[in-house]
Amino acid sequence: MKTTALITAAAAAMMAAAPAMADLFVPSLTYRSGPYAANGIPTADGYADYFTLLNERDGGIGGAKVAFEECETGYNTEKGVECYEAVKSKNPLAIHPWSTGITYQLIPKATADGIPVHSVGYGRTSAKNGEVFRWIFNYPANYWDGASVAISHILDQEGGDLNGKKVALVYHNSAFGKEPIRTLEELGKIHGYELSLLPVDHPGQEQKSQWLQIRRERPDYVIMWGWGVMNQVAIQEAVNIRFPMDHFIGIWWSGSENDVRPAGEGANGYKALTFNGLDKDYPIFDDLKKYVHDAGKGAGAGDQVGTVLYMRGLYSAMMTAEAIKKAQEIHGTPDVTPAMVRDGYENLDINAATYEANGLPGFGPDIKGSCQNHGGQGLGAVSQWDAAADKFVLITDYIESNQDVIQPLIAEDSEAYATESGITPGCE
Amino acid sequence: MFYREAGDFKTSYVDDNQTFPIKFDRWRYYAVLFVAFCVVPFFINDYWANAIFLPFLIYAIAAIGLNILVGYCGQVSLGTGGFMAVGAYATYKLMTSFPDVNLFFHIIIAGGITAIVGVLFGLPSLRIKGFYLAVATLAAQFFLVWLFNRVPWFYNYSASGQINAPERTLFGHAISGPASEPWAVYLFCLVFTVGSAILARNLTRGTQGRKWMAIRDMDIAAEIIGVNPLVSKLTAFAVSSFFVGIAGALFFAVYLGAVEVGEVYGINKSFLVLFMIIIGGLGSIFGSFAGAAFLVLLPVLLKNLLVGTLGWPTDLAAHLELMIVGLLIIVFLIAEPHGLAQLWRVTKEKLRLWPFPH
Numbered sequence A: 001m002k003t004t005a006l007i008t009a010a011a012a013a014m015m016a017a018a019p020a021m022a023d024l025f026v027p028s029l030t031y032r033s034g035p036y037a038a039n040g041i042p043t044a045d046g047y048a049d050y051f052t053l054l055n056e057r058d059g060g061i062g063g064a065k066v067a068f069e070e071c072e073t074g075y076n077t078e079k080g081v082e083c084y085e086a087v088k089s090k091n092p093l094a095i096h097p098w099s100t101g102i103t104y105q106l107i108p109k110a111t112a113d114g115i116p117v118h119s120v121g122y123g124r125t126s127a128k129n130g131e132v133f134r135w136i137f138n139y140p141a142n143y144w145d146g147a148s149v150a151i152s153h154i155l156d157q158e159g160g161d162l163n164g165k166k167v168a169l170v171y172h173n174s175a176f177g178k179e180p181i182r183t184l185e186e187l188g189k190i191h192g193y194e195l196s197l198l199p200v201d202h203p204g205q206e207q208k209s210q211w212l213q214i215r216r217e218r219p220d221y222v223i224m225w226g227w228g229v230m231n232q233v234a235i236q237e238a239v240n241i242r243f244p245m246d247h248f249i250g251i252w253w254s255g256s257e258n259d260v261r262p263a264g265e266g267a268n269g270y271k272a273l274t275f276n277g278l279d280k281d282y283p284i285f286d287d288l289k290k291y292v293h294d295a296g297k298g299a300g301a302g303d304q305v306g307t308v309l310y311m312r313g314l315y316s317a318m319m320t321a322e323a324i325k326k327a328q329e330i331h332g333t334p335d336v337t338p339a340m341v342r343d344g345y346e347n348l349d350i351n352a353a354t355y356e357a358n359g360l361p362g363f364g365p366d367i368k369g370s371c372q373n374h375g376g377q378g379l380g381a382v383s384q385w386d387a388a389a390d391k392f393v394l395i396t397d398y399i400e401s402n403q404d405v406i407q408p409l410i411a412e413d414s415e416a417y418a419t420e421s422g423i424t425p426g427c428e
Numbered sequence B: 001m002f003y004r005e006a007g008d009f010k011t012s013y014v015d016d017n018q019t020f021p022i023k024f025d026r027w028r029y030y031a032v033l034f035v036a037f038c039v040v041p042f043f044i045n046d047y048w049a050n051a052i053f054l055p056f057l058i059y060a061i062a063a064i065g066l067n068i069l070v071g072y073c074g075q076v077s078l079g080t081g082g083f084m085a086v087g088a089y090a091t092y093k094l095m096t097s098f099p100d101v102n103l104f105f106h107i108i109i110a111g112g113i114t115a116i117v118g119v120l121f122g123l124p125s126l127r128i129k130g131f132y133l134a135v136a137t138l139a140a141q142f143f144l145v146w147l148f149n150r151v152p153w154f155y156n157y158s159a160s161g162q163i164n165a166p167e168r169t170l171f172g173h174a175i176s177g178p179a180s181e182p183w184a185v186y187l188f189c190l191v192f193t194v195g196s197a198i199l200a201r202n203l204t205r206g207t208q209g210r211k212w213m214a215i216r217d218m219d220i221a222a223e224i225i226g227v228n229p230l231v232s233k234l235t236a237f238a239v240s241s242f243f244v245g246i247a248g249a250l251f252f253a254v255y256l257g258a259v260e261v262g263e264v265y266g267i268n269k270s271f272l273v274l275f276m277i278i279i280g281g282l283g284s285i286f287g288s289f290a291g292a293a294f295l296v297l298l299p300v301l302l303k304n305l306l307v308g309t310l311g312w313p314t315d316l317a318a319h320l321e322l323m324i325v326g327l328l329i330i331v332f333l334i335a336e337p338h339g340l341a342q343l344w345r346v347t348k349e350k351l352r353l354w355p356f357p358h
Helices: A002-017 A037-058 A077-088 A100-113 A143-157 A181-191 A208-217 A229-240 A257-267 A284-293 A308-331 A338-346 A352-357 A403-420 B023-043 B046-072 B080-097 B103-126 B130-150 B182-204 B207-217 B219-224 B229-256 B267-280 B285-309 B314-335 B339-353
Strands: A024-030 A066-072 A166-172 A194-200 A221-225 A248-250 A271-274 A379-386 A391-394 B168-170 B173-176
Touching: A024 A037, A024 A077, A037 A066, A037 A284, A037 A308, A066 A077, A066 B285, A066 B314, A077 A100, A077 B046, A077 B229, A143 A181, A143 A221, A143 A248, A143 A271, A143 A379, A143 A403, A166 A181, A166 A208, A181 A194, A181 A403, A194 A208, A208 A229, A221 A229, A229 A248, A229 A257, A271 A391, A308 A338, B023 B182, B046 B080, B046 B182, B046 B207, B046 B229, B046 B267, B046 B285, B080 B103, B080 B130, B080 B229, B080 B267, B103 B130, B103 B168, B103 B229, B130 B267, B173 B182, B173 B229, B182 B207, B182 B229, B182 B285, B207 B219, B207 B229, B219 B229, B267 B285, B267 B314, B267 B339, B285 B314, B285 B339, B314 B339
Parallel strands: A024 A066, A166 A194, A166 A221, A221 A248, A248 A271
Antiparallel strands: A271 A379, A379 A391, B168 B173
16 A cells, blocks of 8 residues: 555656756756766756856757756666656657766667767767667767777877887776777787776775786876776875876876866876867856856856866757757757757767857867767867866877777677667668 | 454365455455556556666565565575676576577576575575675675676677667567567566565465574574474575576566666665665565565655655755655664564554554
């Protein structure tokens, strides 16, 4: 009986929960709580603030207001599924899962339901092959691009020769952390470096043994695929064993202020990849201040503005907004459907002019999508932590990843997926 | 007024020994089954299936399994997550190796495989008890998760280490994979849940269950009256792991579809299922359902209430949800240390006397 009573109450609560339908419904699966909250909050704030800005300044996208809604996942797959089901019925135009685990969960579901999923620099790498993953996008770059960019940067530093060098990969022992292994192995065959793998289990607070091993083996470079508290611990451990910080390169998810600040001065010189700009003086911040924060409409506490992950939230929202804009252009109507937004994503064309128009000049690499290419051109840059100035600074231009190595891997992995799930690749 | 034996005459031993000897209780049980099988499938949608019914039904199976081990046989186990993972990976390997065999049988076989693994990890229970056994099963939890993360054979050498359930059908309807209908997956899980409950109920009130309870209450006394502790403890581990394995298999194949062992079957899962049976009531099948319902439905209900109805920020609601659920657990355990099942028993007693309590 208790069960029935609870279910009835749940039903009543849910009936009341359905919000008014607006023109453009964009949900955000956030994690402002749980073990990864420190990283989830700035991303979610940036993402939300951008849409608030569009609503307040431009009256939405193409004249249609954006209905924005957050759903808390706590980086937990089961809650992610619940959130997906909750937002699904309201016709979401695009979903950002903000977690590689949840992305994997949503790939088959969203494909069946016809909802575009955009995993910005995370998720399943081979989703770049749009002929197999019709509804999944991973602009502007993926993990294999990241691995390749990191190796290219190391090559630059070493004068183009890595023969006999040792590279260690410290990674989160999950789908996310395992992604770059294949690429790093393939690149190792080409450049002749020796790769050693050091998995760190969730959540990553205990890494003594991994760093002891690094101390013993003395690799020339350490690459890190970490997230959340794992980053802070790893950087602290690296400082403790006096590992040269400029030989320590993190993926774009291991390069936020949260990760380096706890290690203080010692973290100076730590490098991380990025696919977006890091300065705090883009013109968009004036608008954000005027229309969003001063109007009291900012998401969260408003203390995250300008951090690396906040910028990434902005960037993600900008790409989605551009896709919606493109969809409106193609179909000639402001009221777009998820299927139209997919067309928008496939015809995404972001270049210097687009960045300029959005108040973010030179913010990121050019992106040109197509039905075959759901992942962009795979450009990444390297940033370096300046402890004295308390900020990350870009130290390279956008570097091209080695597509000769990555494309065959993507083709192989996506074909395996297509066979597994009975998909006939093609653009209809 | 309710739950009275008056006028309900039993004329055979079979009548006397039925699961629900009181007529009112029996009809209530039939009514619940009728609603579950014949009404809910017509109204269920994706949200209700994936956010509420599937997790509830699957956790109920896991809770029944763990309740047999902890509640009936008194062997504390913290390895539930690991055993669920065995069920999931066994199903995955079976699904991909023998695609022609129906998923229904794969899940049962996966339960059987988990039972064997459970017996292996149950062996230490012959020598160690209580907290020490809990630590030994904790080792099983960590070992199994490590194993599935470490050995690529288990995830068919996929690049990410994830396992994905391919589409499988039963009577022409998809029950795994993205194309599955909510009513089909709901009914599929419901059959397993009801089957497990009936099986567990009848096992626990028969010879085997009495042996388990004898071991739980005092193992030396049980041995003196002729209960073989080796057989009893190991059967408890086997039966318990069988149900837990089925739950893990359904969790992967039908509910989630894609699983990463460290996140889905981690130590948190073990504790969650253990909390379910402690809150629901140790040594009670109804308690397993009540506990699963409490811990699955309450967070969803609170979330919808706080975020959906009251419009509070999602992070505040998420934090409050933890506090409220935690507080309720403490309140329940203080008010009724024997769990929701005992609360239900007391209610029944009261209803019997109502409206004349004296």
